[in-house]
Amino acid sequence: MHGNYIVYARDSGGNEATQIYRMDLDTRQSILLSLPDERSSAQWTRKGDRLLISAVPLDKTAHAGKRDNIVTTLSLVDPLKPRAKPGWPTCPAVAGRLPF
Numbered sequence: 001m002h003g004n005y006i007v008y009a010r011d012s013g014g015n016e017a018t019q020i021y022r023m024d025l026d027t028r029q030s031i032l033l034s035l036p037d038e039r040s041s042a043q044w045t046r047k048g049d050r051l052l053i054s055a056v057p058l059d060k061t062a063h064a065g066k067r068d069n070i071v072t073t074l075s076l077v078d079p080l081k082p083r084a085k086p087g088w089p090t091c092p093a094v095a096g097r098l099p100f
Contacts, residue, residue, distance in 0.1 A: 009021075037058055049078065052077075
């Protein structure tokens with residue numbers, strides 16, 4: 001919780017296609033922060049101002065739940081500006097860790 005909003009994860013009807021949302025506490029309106037065609041999870045950055053969203057595509061053509069290539073997408077998202085271009089910031093890694 002960040003004071004004016006909460007961030008939560010939800011799937012629909014037990015489909016395990018988890019999506020990440022931000023709910024404005026004043027209006028009770030929720031905004032989708034992740035992409036609707038991906039299964040997502042999120043973790044706050046150390047600074048607490050952005051979310052690192054990890055997502056894998058929902059592959060409805062996979063046979064027996066298997067696919068040859070599974071690609072995980074990482075996006076850094078400001079919950080207050082969810083439509084800003086997602087992706088990694090331009091910053092150097094320090095000792096194998098990103099400095100945020």
